[in-house]
Amino acid sequence: MHCTLVPPYILQALARQDDPAVRDAAVRTLAFEKTFAVSRLIGDRALRQATATTAPRLQRLIHDALNGEDLPGELVRREGAPASADVAVNEAYEGLGDTWELYLGVYGRNSIDDAGLALSGTVHFSEQYDNAYWDGEQMVFGDGDGMLFNRFTISVDVIGHELTHGVTGATADLAYKNQSGALNESISDVFGSMVKQYSLGQTAEEADWLIGAGLLAESVNGVALRSMRAPGTAYDDERLGGKDPQPAHIRDYLRTTSDNGGVHTNSGIPNHAFYLAAVALGGNAWERAGRVWFETLTGGELRSDATFPQFAQLTVATAERLLGTEARKAVAEAWAGVGLVTS
Known part of the structure; x- marks a missing residue:
């Protein structure tokens, strides 16, 4: 399953722009997204096979890719650690927690897999990456191109959206077509x-x-x-x-x-x-x-x-x-x- 927040038709439109900065950011984003479909499939399969072993406990791990593409990147904040000077780190941390709280507090679901999965996120992925996605194991956030898109940690509903792809993959597994x-x-x-x-x-x-x-x-x-x-x-x-x-x-x-x-x-x-x-x-x-x-x-x-x-x-x-x-x-x-x- 290859699910990203920004639809491909928007990125394709950006890739046709005359502005080279906008165009190049969109082209890089489109090119990268062809590479993670297999890891997403494997990750969602693992979620469906997960078995709860611990009582519900929020566990967040926020990493920094330092504008590279190696995941998960450098661990910069873990559960209970103080806020970072980096706003994207804090937004990712809070958004993961807000999503966990909704699923457990309202629906009694123990994290995305209902088995206590630790929630991991990586910020500052790649350069001017115009998207966010769940790869089957963790959240990944781009910084946007700075011209048409802001950083992708800015909207908590974006984080809830992508993590819910993990819930769907672990339950009904709706075919992505x-x-x-x-x-x-x-x-x-x-x-x-x-x-x-x-x-x-x-x-x-x-x-x-x-x-x-x-x-x-x-x-x-x-x-x-x-x-x-x-x-x-x-x-x-x-x-x-x-x-x-x-x-x-x-x-x-x-x-x-x-x-x-x-x-x-x-x-x-x-x-x-x-x-x-x-x-x-x-x-x-x-x-x-x-x-x-x-x-x-x-x-x-x-x-x-x-x-x-x-x-x-x-x-x-x-x-x-x-x-x-x-x-x-x-x-x-x-x-x-x-x-x-x-x-």
């Missing part, structure tokens, strides 16, 4: 947003529902990489390839062979369904809508090749089982709002 791949990306957005909401104490109504707020530099016409509240509105900048292409409704589903069948684009549809469900159910998203999505992901019924309608039907059934008939109705109406009618 077509609709199952878009669900894979959407689930990472869903829990990434909830990590931020949980850390800030925000209700579903109060949340901004943006993925990657703060990542885009001030010169970019945009607020984030994606919007769950309003897919297709996160940015509109020619340098990023134009307008945010995410659809919010199944009628606008993008049929393509690029980006593994449009996994970063079509994820806007289930993203918006979750937003509608969370607002309809009210309160804190992680308590009601989030629990429905978590139980659907980890309950054992979700197939690795699941389609949108199959996932929708499972969430509706799970909502009724966990929360009753009114919740079932709210979740069904949320899916109907994106054009997917459940029985």
Whole structure:
């Protein structure tokens, strides 16, 4: 599974820019990302086979790649150590902790693998690396190009998003192509947003529902990489390839062979369904809508090749089982709002 935060179509647009600094940073980022798919697959397989041996205990290890590409790099902060003078180190440390706290405190999951995995992250990866990713064993953060992208530790939802790929790989293992791949990306957005909401104490109504707020530099016409509240509105900048292409409704589903069948684009549809469900159910998203999505992901019924309608039907059934008939109705109406009618 080859999952990175910034979609390939944005990086490809950057690689076509006249500005040599922007172009070269994007070309280097695209070239590197072809090299880690195998390690990601092996790492996620190990997560699925993990067995708990200790009681839940947060363990964080933050490394510095010193703008090189050897992982994990130099250990610069471990669990309980004082804050660093390096803001990226501290943001990574806090973001890993916020994600761990959501999964354990709300869903009773003992780290990403449910077996107490220590959370490791590496900052300052490569030079002007325009992305962040989970490689099956740890988080890796680039510093951005400094022109269009800021450092990738800046948004806690980015960290929650990437670590959730590890949770998905350890549970339903959704195939990273077509609709199952878009669900894979959407689930990472869903829990990434909830990590931020949980850390800030925000209700579903109060949340901004943006993925990657703060990542885009001030010169970019945009607020984030994606919007769950309003897919297709996160940015509109020619340098990023134009307008945010995410659809919010199944009628606008993008049929393509690029980006593994449009996994970063079509994820806007289930993203918006979750937003509608969370607002309809009210309160804190992680308590009601989030629990429905978590139980659907980890309950054992979700197939690795699941389609949108199959996932929708499972969430509706799970909502009724966990929360009753009114919740079932709210979740069904949320899916109907994106054009997917459940029985």
